[in-house]
Amino acid sequence: MTTTASTSYEALFRVWRGDTGGGELTDFRVEVNEGEVVLDIIHRLQATQAPDLAVRWNCKAGKCGSCSAEINGRPRLLCMTRMSVFSRTETITVTPLRAFPVVRDLVTDVGFNYTKAREIPSFVPPPDLAPGEYRMLQEDVDRSQEFRKCIECFLCQDTCHVVRDHEENKTAFAGPRFLMRVAELDMHPLDAADSAGLDRKATAQDEHGLGYCNITKCCTEVCPEGIKITDNALIPLKERAADRKYDPLVWLGNKIRRRGE
Template structure:
């Protein structure tokens, strides 16, 4: 059966959508159709691909506006009369047709400090527990398709942010090394904040949504890093505390309060003060990793009700939070100060 396709053709100097009618057979994916186009109508249609099995991350494109892998998009997911529009990924400069210049990602990867082997351990002496490596292994599933980089609004249509922002792909690399049981560096989070532009991310989770490997980029990498990198000086609650307590009260208040995270975590909110004058905190108690009866964590995100490990904010919260859930109110400046 013939189906209607619109494919963007052109190069850095410009281009447009061209119309094609292509034969589509049962069980095919979008990349099959592109190959048929090349073989029958447009031998010079440029498109990257390699494994055709969702393992190499080469055939990233935008299909009906959605960042997808061509090899992982089944034709049966479209209705029969639907026109399928295929365009190159938008965040990176076009080279030709569906091929873009993704060198940005490689440059940023090169700026991220590599694994630092533990001194004093010879090859063959590394000992790690399965539960400990699994957190990093989730991020090492990344196939570098760069769909997360493509969809991230910090750099999509904002070239000016590119120099300062490494993007989700490199955040999970930093998180992976941070969680590596034997990595010798201790400044991964600080590096992400200071040099990768972690602060630009406002956790809209778009990267997680487009990840073909279903890596929980936001929940398991970005948020934990942000959470731990937030020093008290940036914490509005602590800032507020400094304003309303005397210095002698402040010491104990700071010592008693659990590490406070406000805004994204807030359920009961910390601005109400308890009888003791110490702010209540609804911060989640620490949770251990979900270990099965065999002493191992589930490798498969598909097994769990949700992908990857648990969100540090609980499973019933999704982001962004509706404004009425956020109990933080910006304090008035003290005019006398």
């Protein structure tokens, strides 16, 4: 007679409970079934043991970015973290995003990110082309498309030590998600920001804190969409900003161009 190992087991979860006034980690023993993700377990806790547990979620498909939290200290999406990546004896700690103020339990106030989003000047249409006349090389389309995969989960913002460990930096630093947006617009072949008097490389450095980034690639490591934020956006933007500011040939060319205007 053969026996089949049970696909269900009991796991120890340690979940942060509290609000703006403070809180603590609370232990729960909870059932885990085959194929489940951490968000399934959080929902089971709500249904069976902690009906007032607050958690933000929406699509449960890794596309809305709502269920961001920290699992065993690493920023992750609850809905994309499978229970199978943990051992059955491992204690799983779920805490809110550390870089942002707690509202309640696992819900944080990510309003900082929307403030920064509004500070990024939008795409400037080319003045000599009407809508429908825009043409781009496929290579340029592909380059921008990578950045447009962003689901704004803000895991990159949370893990960036410039934001995470230094609250005083938030006023001067947009964070990797929005520096990536600046980089996307700066490399867009149809963006006419220069003709409108907007130097995106200068604003990246002077207004959005590009110089604070020291390219540790922690933002890339936590991106659930696999966007190479550091290599494909931040480093090239830094290089272009440095060329603009320090390359003598670029400086001379800009000076000659301004004289001819």
